[in-house]
Amino acid sequence: LISAGLRSAFPDLMLVTEEQSDSHKAQGHTFLIVDPLDGTKEFIHRRGDFTVNIALVEQGVPTRGVVYAPAKERMFFTLA
Numbered sequence: 001l002i003s004a005g006l007r008s009a010f011p012d013l014m015l016v017t018e019e020q021s022d023s024h025k026a027q028g029h030t031f032l033i034v035d036p037l038d039g040t041k042e043f044i045h046r047r048g049d050f051t052v053n054i055a056l057v058e059q060g061v062p063t064r065g066v067v068y069a070p071a072k073e074r075m076f077f078t079l080a
Contacts, residue, residue, distance in 0.1 A: 002036045002052065013056075030058045048072050 039050030
């Protein structure tokens with residue numbers, strides 16, 4: 001769901017995601033990195049300490065990042 005939305009919104013950007021191992025072989029200087037479920041154990045045990053993480057890397061440098069904690073309804077973002 002997250003990958004599909006990002007691909008739709010940013011069709012020209014490469015997408016590297018933890019759950020799609022084929023994407024780990026991709027090479028480029030500008031891309032999105034996605035960890036759609038950071039804190040799997042916390043999620044499985046229904047604790048609220050899990051997040052969705054997305055970063056934009058431009059010319060090899062991280063320039064933007066978003067961390068969303070859905071159970072806590074909190075979002076953090078940065079511009080590098």
